[in-house]
Amino acid sequence: MNKDNQTDQIILEAARRVFQRSGYGGARMQEIANEAGINKASLHYYYRSKEKLFQTVYRQDIKVFLVPLVGILRDPFLTLEVRMRTFVGSYIKTLLKNPGLPLFIMQELSSNPGRLISLVEDHVPGVRSRSADEEESPMLAVFIGQIRNGMDDGSCNKVDPEQFILSMISMCVFPFVGRPLIRLLLKKGEQEYRDFLARREEEINEYLHRILFRNHQPIDGPRY
Amino acid sequence: MNKDNQTDQIILEAARRVFQRSGYGGARMQEIANEAGINKASLHYYYRSKEKLFQTVYRQDIKVFLVPLVGILRDPFLTLEVRMRTFVGSYIKTLLKNPGLPLFIMQELSSNPGRLISLVEDHVPGVRSRSADEEESPMLAVFIGQIRNGMDDGSCNKVDPEQFILSMISMCVFPFVGRPLIRLLLKKGEQEYRDFLARREEEINEYLHRILFRNHQPIDGPRY
DNA sequence: CTTTGGTTTAACTATTTAGTTTAAAACAAT
DNA sequence: ATTGTTTTAAACTAAATAGTTAAACCAAAG
Numbered sequence: 001m002n003k004d005n006q007t008d009q010i011i012l013e014a015a016r017r018v019f020q021r022s023g024y025g026g027a028r029m030q031e032i033a034n035e036a037g038i039n040k041a042s043l044h045y046y047y048r049s050k051e052k053l054f055q056t057v058y059r060q061d062i063k064v065f066l067v068p069l070v071g072i073l074r075d076p077f078l079t080l081e082v083r084m085r086t087f088v089g090s091y092i093k094t095l096l097k098n099p100g101l102p103l104f105i106m107q108e109l110s111s112n113p114g115r116l117i118s119l120v121e122d123h124v125p126g127v128r129s130r131s132a133d134e135e136e137s138p139m140l141a142v143f144i145g146q147i148r149n150g151m152d153d154g155s156c157n158k159v160d161p162e163q164f165i166l167s168m169i170s171m172c173v174f175p176f177v178g179r180p181l182i183r184l185l186l187k188k189g190e191q192e193y194r195d196f197l198a199r200r201e202e203e204i205n206e207y208l209h210r211i212l213f214r215n216h217q218p219i220d221g222p223r224y
Numbered sequence: 225m226n227k228d229n230q231t232d233q234i235i236l237e238a239a240r241r242v243f244q245r246s247g248y249g250g251a252r253m254q255e256i257a258n259e260a261g262i263n264k265a266s267l268h269y270y271y272r273s274k275e276k277l278f279q280t281v282y283r284q285d286i287k288v289f290l291v292p293l294v295g296i297l298r299d300p301f302l303t304l305e306v307r308m309r310t311f312v313g314s315y316i317k318t319l320l321k322n323p324g325l326p327l328f329i330m331q332e333l334s335s336n337p338g339r340l341i342s343l344v345e346d347h348v349p350g351v352r353s354r355s356a357d358e359e360e361s362p363m364l365a366v367f368i369g370q371i372r373n374g375m376d377d378g379s380c381n382k383v384d385p386e387q388f389i390l391s392m393i394s395m396c397v398f399p400f401v402g403r404p405l406i407r408l409l410l411k412k413g414e415q416e417y418r419d420f421l422a423r424r425e426e427e428i429n430e431y432l433h434r435i436l437f438r439n440h441q442p443i444d445g446p447r448y
Numbered sequence: 449c450t451t452t453g454g455t456t457t458a459a460c461t462a463t464t465t466a467g468t469t470t471a472a473a474a475c476a477a478t
Numbered sequence: 479a480t481t482g483t484t485t486t487a488a489a490c491t492a493a494a495t496a497g498t499t500a501a502a503c504c505a506a507a508g
Contacts, residue, residue: 025250
């Protein structure tokens with residue numbers, strides 16, 4: 001009986017676009033229906049309510065956004081250098097495919113923390129726990145440990161590990177969050193800005209090396 | 225006749241909080257009235273419509289957010305090193321006072337670029353112009369020129385100036401945009417995170433020096 | 449071809465929300 | 479006190495929007 005139906009997927013993608021553009025409060029069910037090319041009643045047929053539809057979308061988006069991030073940050077088998085490279089590379093690529101993701105996630109998390117924190121926790125086990133035997137962010141324990149070791153054995157410059165990690169994340173994510181403003185500032189067209197972001201991966205890696213590694217020799221080459 | 229009235233200011237601040245929390249679409253006039261401790265009718269007495277109230281708030285916020293940024297970026301009298309220091313210092317301080325600002329601005333800019341680009345341009349003259357005699361972002365021409373000079377005379381390492389400037393902005397702004405998520409990741413309380421951000425200024429300065437200046441010696445000192 | 453069950457649609461209802469009206473209270477100046 | 483103006487509050491209206499219903503549609507099974 002089941003029509004080989006992608007309708008629910010079409011709806012989900014349409015809803016994602018609209019929610020990302022306008023947020024939960026600003027999104028209209030009618031607009032989502034139009035975007036999906038269906039009737040508004042069908043929307044309620046597939047997803048009981050706006051809230052339900054939103055949660056489905058948001059859950060997926062959190063997963064896409066957070067799972068790779070957290071996975072790489074606390075993978076116990078990566079060296080410090082590879083961890084950084086992998087993080088930057090995988091993150092820029094994820095975000096190039098989903099440019100609207102981070103702003104959307106931050107938006108909703110900020111307007112309704114209570115309702116959504118639990119969703120975050122589903123995908124990032126251990127965010128809440130702060131048990132006595134773990135002195136600090138267990139999420140980042142390995143990463144921070146590697147940086148501390150590097151500072152002790154002289155291979156790393158002095159940094160506050162948390163500030164360093166936050167800087168790494170900032171350099172990757174902010175260009176997407178601040179896209180419209182930065183595009184205005186740099187006077188770049190849509191495609192031009194995409195290229196700019198694609199080139200950004202290696203530039204960030206170079207910066208992070210200059211910050212962290214004592215023996216790193218800044219690359220040379222043709223001036224930009 | 226005029227009661228020495230702060231009511232319109234109280235309304236404006238209440239509206240700012242609600243708009244920053246929920247965005248234009250998600251904000252409710254009733255909620256703003258409650259937040260200001262007045263009746264909804266008084267809201268319309270002071271500000272004719274939601275749109276009008278929003279524009280007043282948004283205009284001010286863009287000013288607070290952009291004017292110092294742009295001012296420092298293109299001040300013709302600052303040296304490269306002072307420009308960077310001043311930018312980071314003044315920006316972190318501005319944002320500590322208005323933590324919700326950047327997310328709010330990005331949000332609305334993304335959901336309604338057309339309506340707002342013109343507001344941005346009011347405060348940032350020259351954003352639109354791309355005349356033939358200006359080869360690139362005139363907004364950043366001086367800053368970029370200084371970096372190029374530094375690379376030519378050997379005092380600066382090789383960077384893409386635009387990527388470098390974007391990194392500087394990212395490190396300053398993202399910790400505020402991503403606040404809820406980063407707080408979760410670092411497991412910091414509200415006050416703890418504020419302190420963390422206050423310490424961030426000098427850490428960013430150090431990072432930027434390591435990236436850009438050829439002869440910079442990484443500071444030493446007690447491990448974090 | 450007709451029954452059956454999921455799917456789609458147009459029209460409808462209920463609720464929320466921006467904005468208005470009106471009248472009373474508060475206030476300032478005389 | 480008196481008067482005229484500004485401000486406030488409650489109740490109201492109009493519009494927008496989430497959600498429902500019931501009938502039509504359609505594809506597969508009998």
